[in-house]
Amino acid sequence: MPNRLELSGITKQxxxxxxxxxxxxxxxxxxxxxxxxENGAGKSTLVKMIYGIMQPDAGEIRWNGQPVVVQNPKAxxxxxxxxxxxxxxxxxxxxxxxxxxLGMDAKIPARELEAKIRQVxxxxxxxxxxxxxxxxLSVGERQRIEIVRALLLNPKLLIMDEPTSVLTPQEVEQLxxxxxxxxxxxxxILYISHKLYEIKALCDTATxxxxxxxxxxxxxxxxxxxxxxxxxIGTNLKDIVKxxxxxxxxxxxxxxxxxxxKAGHFDVPVNGVSFTVRSGEILGIAGVAGNGQNALLxxxxxxxxxxxxxAITIDGKGVGLLDTNGRREQGLCAVPEERNGHAAVxxxxxxxxxxxxxxxxxxxxxxxxxxxxxAKLYTDKIIADFSVKALGPQSLAGSLSGGNLQKYIMGRExxxxxxxxxxxxxxxxxDAGAAAAIHQALVDLALAGSAIVVISQxxxxxxxxxxxxxxxxxxxxxxxxxxxxFSVEEIGLLMGGIHGTEAA
Amino acid sequence: xxxxxxxxxxxxxVGASTPILLAALGELVVEKSGVLNLGxxxxxxxxxxxxxxxxxxxxxxWLAIVCAALAAMASSMIFAFLTLTLSASQxxxxxxxxxxxxxxxxxxxxAYTGKPIIIFDSMFPDELENHPTFRVFFDHSPLVYFSLFMxxxxxxxxxxxxxGLILRxxxxxxxxxxxxxxxxxxxxxxxxxFGGAMAGIAGSCFxxxxxxxxxxxxxxxxxxxxxxxxxxxxxxxxRLLAGAYLFGLVMTIExxxxxxxxxxxxxxxxxxxxxxxxxxxxxxxxxxxxxxxSAAPACLGKPFMPGQ
Numbered sequence: 001m002p003n004r005l006e007l008s009g010i011t012k013q014x015x016x017x018x019x020x021x022x023x024x025x026x027x028x029x030x031x032x033x034x035x036x037x038e039n040g041a042g043k044s045t046l047v048k049m050i051y052g053i054m055q056p057d058a059g060e061i062r063w064n065g066q067p068v069v070v071q072n073p074k075a076x077x078x079x080x081x082x083x084x085x086x087x088x089x090x091x092x093x094x095x096x097x098x099x100x101x102l103g104m105d106a107k108i109p110a111r112e113l114e115a116k117i118r119q120v121x122x123x124x125x126x127x128x129x130x131x132x133x134x135x136x137l138s139v140g141e142r143q144r145i146e147i148v149r150a151l152l153l154n155p156k157l158l159i160m161d162e163p164t165s166v167l168t169p170q171e172v173e174q175l176x177x178x179x180x181x182x183x184x185x186x187x188x189i190l191y192i193s194h195k196l197y198e199i200k201a202l203c204d205t206a207t208x209x210x211x212x213x214x215x216x217x218x219x220x221x222x223x224x225x226x227x228x229x230x231x232x233i234g235t236n237l238k239d240i241v242k243x244x245x246x247x248x249x250x251x252x253x254x255x256x257x258x259x260x261x262k263a264g265h266f267d268v269p270v271n272g273v274s275f276t277v278r279s280g281e282i283l284g285i286a287g288v289a290g291n292g293q294n295a296l297l298x299x300x301x302x303x304x305x306x307x308x309x310x311a312i313t314i315d316g317k318g319v320g321l322l323d324t325n326g327r328r329e330q331g332l333c334a335v336p337e338e339r340n341g342h343a344a345v346x347x348x349x350x351x352x353x354x355x356x357x358x359x360x361x362x363x364x365x366x367x368x369x370x371x372x373x374x375a376k377l378y379t380d381k382i383i384a385d386f387s388v389k390a391l392g393p394q395s396l397a398g399s400l401s402g403g404n405l406q407k408y409i410m411g412r413e414x415x416x417x418x419x420x421x422x423x424x425x426x427x428x429x430x431d432a433g434a435a436a437a438i439h440q441a442l443v444d445l446a447l448a449g450s451a452i453v454v455i456s457q458x459x460x461x462x463x464x465x466x467x468x469x470x471x472x473x474x475x476x477x478x479x480x481x482x483x484x485x486f487s488v489e490e491i492g493l494l495m496g497g498i499h500g501t502e503a504a
Numbered sequence: 505x506x507x508x509x510x511x512x513x514x515x516x517x518v519g520a521s522t523p524i525l526l527a528a529l530g531e532l533v534v535e536k537s538g539v540l541n542l543g544x545x546x547x548x549x550x551x552x553x554x555x556x557x558x559x560x561x562x563x564x565x566w567l568a569i570v571c572a573a574l575a576a577m578a579s580s581m582i583f584a585f586l587t588l589t590l591s592a593s594q595x596x597x598x599x600x601x602x603x604x605x606x607x608x609x610x611x612x613x614x615a616y617t618g619k620p621i622i623i624f625d626s627m628f629p630d631e632l633e634n635h636p637t638f639r640v641f642f643d644h645s646p647l648v649y650f651s652l653f654m655x656x657x658x659x660x661x662x663x664x665x666x667x668g669l670i671l672r673x674x675x676x677x678x679x680x681x682x683x684x685x686x687x688x689x690x691x692x693x694x695x696x697x698f699g700g701a702m703a704g705i706a707g708s709c710f711x712x713x714x715x716x717x718x719x720x721x722x723x724x725x726x727x728x729x730x731x732x733x734x735x736x737x738x739x740x741x742x743r744l745l746a747g748a749y750l751f752g753l754v755m756t757i758e759x760x761x762x763x764x765x766x767x768x769x770x771x772x773x774x775x776x777x778x779x780x781x782x783x784x785x786x787x788x789x790x791x792x793x794x795x796x797x798s799a800a801p802a803c804l805g806k807p808f809m810p811g812q
Binding site for chain 2 (some may be wrong): 052054072073074077085088089090091092093094098100101103105107
């Protein structure tokens with residue numbers, strides 16, 4: 001039997017970057033094939049060429065043994081290639097049904113399409129109301145639309161771009177069941193992820209890219225997570241250095257019965273949330289997207305102000321009525337989830353973005369004027385310490401890749417040495433090497449006496465990083481307990497809203 | 505108010521609203537595709553002068569309307585080429601189109617200044633047209649029925665057809681539409697062409713329906729009211745109909761006060777300014793009510809440049 005997909009000598013040049021350099025590999029029918037690599041390794045470009053969004057400068061794509069030119073995504077779908085994007089190509093103001101109809105090339109009457117959608121959802125256990133507007137759905141639900149859309153076309157090759165970053169462990173397991181079922185029916189799967197344990201659990205083969213070049217094709221079941229990560233980054237991986245069994249200082253951040261008003265229809269408000277973070281402690285907050293994380297972060301950072309000063313106290317001082325700047329003065333810094341547009345202004349330079357949040361704490365303003373040299377020096381330090389790939393402090397924030405911008409933002413807040421740091425998704429979209437560096441910086445900050453709150457959906461991250469863990473579900477927070485006391489299954493159940501389960 | 509006055513007022517109101525309604529329906533489709541064409545007034549003037557010239561020389565109203573639509577559509581293609589192919593600023597290009605249309609119609613219409621044409625009147629039998637009560641339904645130009653049909657047609661197209669779905673998708677998220685495989689630029693060209701044709705027909709209403717004598721700037725800023733109306737209607741065709749008739753009512757009051765010389769409390773200039781004042785008030789009210797949660801197509805006015 002010929003290979004389902006075969007790439008030979010694929011090369012793609014962008015101005016100033018060779019995104020893919022002579023890449024060749026093949027995918028067999030029914031094979032689950034992983035594509036691994038750091039940010040900027042060329043995975044996305046490669047996949048875009050397979051799906052017809054871009055054309056290679058050189059090289060050949062063979063489909064079932066026949067050389068093909070994939071002119072556009074429509075041609076790709078006609079061949080039987082489906083794709084689930086990392087950044088969903090969804091239309092916010094439209095319903096699920098309309099969104100799926102847009103992704104179909106065949107003209108199917110709405111009623112017939114709905115029946116088909118319901119059938120696919122039932123076959124693969126994906127729950128979704130076809131008549132809801134996308135703007136009201138959580139990230140996880142949005143992903144389901146993309147998956148259903150791709151499955152409706154009966155693909156022979158399904159490309160999944162980082163599909164699990166927003167799912168609970170149970171949902172991931174469910175997705176894997178779907179993917180294995182598809183593979184057993186003969187559908188090949190090209191699976192892009194940086195979660196190495198998932199690749200070990202799911203994939204038959206892994207192709208590793210670094211700097212646009214193919215560095216290795218291996219069997220992930222024969223490799224360790226560490227060995228694959230090291231192939232990805234090309235050097236040895238550093239472990240988080242975290243002393244065992246250390247004790248914590250006095251309570252630094254105390255939150256009691258924090259409740260927010262409705263925060264718009266994109267997220268649920270938080271309701272009666274209480275927790276304490278001590279000096280030197282990292283509290284992890286796990287949960288599926290859309291369960292109040294945004295409201296919690298905004299309420300802690302000061303973007304949403306409550307009416308009770310003592311709902312949030314820092315070192316015993318009530319800060320509940322203060323705004324963002326007031327809280328920064330009290331030593332509380334925050335990193336919201338959305339990098340471009342919320343945590344940073346894309347059209348501003350990095351230096352100007354530093355001024356936005358670090359001006360008081362780092363002394364960047366005096367007599368009403370900005371001290372540009374101080375801002376530049378600080379930004380240079382961030383770029384150096386967090387190995388941000390940018391031309392310099394004068395680069396526009398929007399010109400950085402997602403991972404690099406994340407590194408910059410984390411650096412900007414961590415280097416201010418805040419007494420309390422609240423971060424959401426500290427390593428979303430950041431590759432293994434950089435994630436390790438960010439994790440170490442957070443641990444070092446805690447060791448220096450700061451209290452840290454990490455809101456994340458990545459359980460591996462939380463288990464590696466956090467000292468104590470709580471789970472947020474529908475705006476309510478479970479009791480915080482030492483992280484060792486939780487099993488993965490229990491966290492998963494709590495994330496799904498089943499409380500009071502005995503630890504396994 | 506007695507029926508003798510009410511029925512003529514309704515008939516005048518419907519006539520005065522029709523050009524605004526037609527132009528606004530065209531602009532609604534254009535904006536739903538994510539393009540903001542501020543050249544409506546200019547395209548209407550081009551339509552008006554072409555319709556006048558064709559009627560003056562041939563006497564054929566239908567031909568005049570078709571020519572007006574084609575001429576305005578041609579001018580909208582200049583706009584489309586600049587903004588969609590060359591990614592020029594939509595606001596600046598639209599304003600330029602209005603200035604161009606004003607100048608073109610003044611130049612081309614110079615020869616016709618003060619000359620009359622025959623109005624494009626109702627085509628129903630006299631018994632219906634002159635019936636004391638039922639003439640409220642029948643004493644209208646075919647353009648009026650066409651505008652009402654287009655309200656329904658635009659609603660049906662946007663909400664019930666696949667092409668309408670694609671058009672909305674392009675206006676909602678151009679990059680997603682592109683990545684799924686729809687040609688954003690082609691859809692927008694088609695929408696702009698439709699908007700141009702509708703503006704041309706709207707323009708033809710002025711000589712054919714309202715003032716059968718050529719004068720410069722015949723459309724008197726009604727294109728701007730049409731633009732405001734699209735926002736007022738929250739991009740919904742049937743709300744557009746209600747809005748257009750509301751403005752028609754205000755303009756009719758102006759006509760009647762002028763004609764009767766009554767309502768001497770306020771100068772006639774006040775009544776003449778009223779529609780524009782109403783436009784501003786409506787826009788302010790809408791902005792207040794809908795701050796931060798706009799019904800506007802998400803990509804409205806943003807040029808689409810498919811990069812990497």
